[in-house]
Structure formats: C-alpha cells, structure tokens
Amino acid sequence: MKYLIDPMDLTTQEVRGILQLAHEIMEDPKKYAHKCEGKKLATLFFEPSTRTRLSFEAAMLELGGSVIGFSSADSSSAAKGENVADTVRVVQCYADIIVMRHPKEGSAKAAAMNLEIPFINAGDGGHQHPTQTLTDLLSIESIKGRLDHLSIGLCGDLMFGRTVHSLIRAMMRYQDIKFTLISPEELHLPNYLLKEMKQNGVPYVETRQLEGAIDNLDILYMTRVQKERFFNEADYLRLRDSCILDSKKLSSARPDMIILHPLPRVNEIPNEIDKDPRACYFKQVLYGKYVRMALILTMLGESEC
Amino acid sequence: MLNIDSLEKGLVIDHIKAGKSMSIYQFLNLDKLDCSVAIIKNAKSKKMGKKDIIKIDDKVDLNLDVLGFIDPDITVNIIENGKIVEKKRLNLPLKIYDVLKCKNPRCITSVEYGLPHIFELVDPKLGIYRCIYCEQEYKA
Numbered sequence: 308m309k310y311l312i313d314p315m316d317l318t319t320q321e322v323r324g325i326l327q328l329a330h331e332i333m334e335d336p337k338k339y340a341h342k343c344e345g346k347k348l349a350t351l352f353f354e355p356s357t358r359t360r361l362s363f364e365a366a367m368l369e370l371g372g373s374v375i376g377f378s379s380a381d382s383s384s385a386a387k388g389e390n391v392a393d394t395v396r397v398v399q400c401y402a403d404i405i406v407m408r409h410p411k412e413g414s415a416k417a418a419a420m421n422l423e424i425p426f427i428n429a430g431d432g433g434h435q436h437p438t439q440t441l442t443d444l445l446s447i448e449s450i451k452g453r454l455d456h457l458s459i460g461l462c463g464d465l466m467f468g469r470t471v472h473s474l475i476r477a478m479m480r481y482q483d484i485k486f487t488l489i490s491p492e493e494l495h496l497p498n499y500l501l502k503e504m505k506q507n508g509v510p511y512v513e514t515r516q517l518e519g520a521i522d523n524l525d526i527l528y529m530t531r532v533q534k535e536r537f538f539n540e541a542d543y544l545r546l547r548d549s550c551i552l553d554s555k556k557l558s559s560a561r562p563d564m565i566i567l568h569p570l571p572r573v574n575e576i577p578n579e580i581d582k583d584p585r586a587c588y589f590k591q592v593l594y595g596k597y598v599r600m601a602l603i604l605t606m607l608g609e610s611e612c
Numbered sequence: 613m614l615n616i617d618s619l620e621k622g623l624v625i626d627h628i629k630a631g632k633s634m635s636i637y638q639f640l641n642l643d644k645l646d647c648s649v650a651i652i653k654n655a656k657s658k659k660m661g662k663k664d665i666i667k668i669d670d671k672v673d674l675n676l677d678v679l680g681f682i683d684p685d686i687t688v689n690i691i692e693n694g695k696i697v698e699k700k701r702l703n704l705p706l707k708i709y710d711v712l713k714c715k716n717p718r719c720i721t722s723v724e725y726g727l728p729h730i731f732e733l734v735d736p737k738l739g740i741y742r743c744i745y746c747e748q749e750y751k752a
Contacts, residue, residue: 392724412720432746434746
C-alpha cells in the first residue's frame with residue numbers, strides 16, 4: 308500500500324489487517340517500540356490541527372521513529388508561493404513517509420500523484436480524512452465488538468464534515484448498516500454520497516432534529532459545524548447551534564448506544580455529557596494513536612514481528 | 613445538399629448540433645491552424661433538421677476526447693483523395709484532460725498552478741463526470 312487518500316483505497320481485508328495490528332499494539336506496545344528506528348515521518352500541515360498532527364507524531368515516536376515537518380502554511384514554502392506538488396517532491400528526499408493536511412479539497416490526490424514514498428492524507432479540506440475513519444472503525448470495533456449490523460446516526464455538519472463522508476463510505480461495505488442523517492437543511496449530506504448509498508442499497512433517513520432520531524441508534528456520531536468551511540460568518544453563526552446534544556435528548560437513547568465525535572467540539576456536546584458512560588470520544592482519541600501506529604507500520608512494510 | 617468533393621484531404625466534423633460549431637471551433641483551437649477551416653451553420657439535415665458542419669482542409673490531429681465530451685453524436689469523416697475513407701463515431705471519453713475547469717472554489721485546482729484539470733466519467737448513461745481531486749460532479 309503506497310497511498311492512503313480515501314478510506315476506499317483500502318480493501319476490507321486491508322482494513323481488517325490494520326485493525327488487527329492496532330489491537331495487537333494495544334495489547335503489547337513495548338513489542339513495537341523499536342519497529343521504526345531510523346525511519347522519519349514528515350508531517351506537512353498546511354492548516355492548524357492539534358490531535359491529528361500530535362497523534363501521528365506520538366504514533367511515530369512510540370514506534371521508535373523520528374518526526375520532521377511544519378504545522379502551518381506560514382512556516383512552509385507555501386508562504387513563498389510554492390505549490391503542493393513541489394513541496395511533497397522536496398520533502399520525499401528527507402523522509403520515509405509523508406502525512407499531509409491541506410485546506411483544499413483534492414490536495415491529497417494532487418500530492419500523491421508526484422510521490423515515490425508512502426503518503427497518508429490527514430485531511431484535504433472538506434473532502435476525505437481516512438485516518439479519522441480508521442480511528443472510528445477501531446473505536447466502533449473495540450467498544451461495540453463488531454463493524455456490521457449497526458444503526459449509525461450522523462449529526463451536525465454533514466455537508467463539509469469530511470469525517471462523516473469518509474465514515475459513510477467505509478461503513479457501507481459492512482453488512483446491515485443503517486444511517487440516520489441529522490443536520491439542518493443547509494448542511495445536508497452531499498448528493499453524490501446520497502446517490503452512492505442508494506446505489507449500494509444502504510438504507511438511510513434524513514432528519515433535521517436530534518429529538519426522535521436517536522432512540523434506536525447503536526452509535527451517535529456527532530460533528531461540529533466548522534467555522535473554517537464557511538465563507539460567511541453570518542451563515543456559520545446561524546447554523547452553529549442547530550444540532551446540540553443535551554441530557555434531555557440523550558435520555559431517550561439506548562443504554563448501550565455510544566457517542567463518538569472526531570473532536571474538537573464547540574458547543575454540540577456540553578461538558579455535562581462527558582460523565583455519561585455512553586460518551587466515548589476521549590477513548591476514541593487514544594484509539595486514533597494506535598490505529599495510526601498500525602497504519603505507519605503497514606505502509607512502511609514494518610508490520611511483521 | 614452539402615458537397616465535400618472540394619476537400620481533397622482533410623476532416624469533416626459532421627452532425628454537430630445546430631449552433632454548437634463555434635464552441636467546438638474554440639475547444640479544438642481551430643483558430644491556430646494554418647489551413648482553411650469552413651464553418652457551415654444551420655445546414656439542412658434529414659436526421660437532425662438543422663445541423664452545423666466544420667470542414668478542415670488538412671488531416672490534422674484532433675482531440676476526439678473533447679468532441680466526444682461536447683457531443684458524442686458528432687461524426688468525424690476523414691477525407692483522402694476527395695473521398696471519405698473513415699467515419700469515426702465518438703463516445704463519451706473515460707477521462708478528459710484540461711477541457712473543464714472544476715467549479716468548486718474549495719478544490720485544489722482553484723489555487724494550484726500547473727495541475728492538470730482531470731475529470732473521470734462516473735455515469736455513462738447520464739454523462740456525469742467527476743473531478744478526480746475533489747469529486748465535484750459535472751454533467752456533459
């Protein structure tokens with residue numbers, strides 16, 4: 308596997324292999340502590356990120372490798388006008404594997420077209436975010452014990468929310484998956500994804516409110532309305548408060564439902580929910596590190612023990 | 613009836629939807645050719661009622677992908693020694709390069725210089741293409 312741009316780049320067998328390796332790392336992290344000694348990971352972050360960048364860096368460090376890179380476009384040659392293709396071509400001379408986040412949709416594809424070394428898309432605008440998807444899959448499998456026969460509610464910004472887009476495509480490949488899409492009209496799921504669900508015979512319902520939509524869910528996947536995706540502040544402010552989960556709404560959910568969120572959150576999950584045993588979004592962060600360790604090992608061909 | 617006898621060697625782009633010939637002229641950059649190029653608008657057609665035709669007085673290399681994308685019903689006749697030696701029928705191309713520009717303002721192609729604009733055919737029945745970078749759809 309050379310590039311990971313879209314979660315669909317991975318077959319279900321490859322996903323299985325990565326999740327299995329992640330479980331093995333979780334069970335015995337010391338066994339993997341030196342697997343990437345002498346290897347360098349380049350993290351090219353053209354837009355701000357805390358958890359994804361640090362998660363990749365922590366993952367590589369825990370594998371015994373080292374990390375180089377930048378954390379904003381201002382501190383890279385992009386500030387001088389260099390394009391993405393040239394930046395990655397230069398960086399591949401210094402690193403063994405590249406992780407990139409960029410605000411423009413499709414930037415990962417543009418980068419990968421020019422590379423000889425393994426490349427991981429860490430988010431290209433509102434388009435795809437495959438490692439968040441792997442994080443979500445590992446979280447679901449670890450907590451729910453399965454990736455099939457699930458009813459999944461997706462709530463918030465479904466239009467620009469790349470984590471949602473990636474998760475839908477990944478989950479569509481498992482048996483008996485149903486989606487409940489909860490968003491304001493202006494932030495509904497893009498038509499091409501609705502069409503893909505129809506073509507694949509995946510049932511879904513669209514609704515505008517959390518009330519009444521979460522009663523029979525196995526998973527509620529919350530997302531934030533992302534300010535950086537709006538050209539207009541007024542639109543952002545109007546839509547920001549449209550999908551908020553509170554204790555009253557949560558009271559109608561099943562006791563074994565789990566709440567996931569890619570984080571960061573703004574106000575869509577108030578702090579009071581954190582104490583609820585169904586809130587799994589901080590566990591999800593830890594799963595993210597382990598799955599990225601498994602992915603780095605797999606892409607570097609270092610996964611054999 | 614139109615007569616192609618006067619063309620000894622060249623190409624006739626036939627069955628163009630009436631009124632579309634000028635956009636085809638521009639898409640194919642025919643203004644850059646040295647040879648004679650004739651545009652016939654609103655010619656009578658039994659099949660189409662009215663059609664446009666473009667005659668090119670030389671055997672030039674045409675980007676048939678572009679033509680197939682603009683209108684797959686167009687035919688291209690190759691003329692040698694005053695006779696049609698080949699009739700090419702067009703299909704919707706699987707990929708088109710640097711013909712369309714992605715209209716998504718968030719697409720990397722909106723800022724990245726030197727990046728080819730590539731669209732892939734995803735639904736041949738409906739003629740729907742998708743930007744290979746951001747997946748924005750475009751209908752042929």
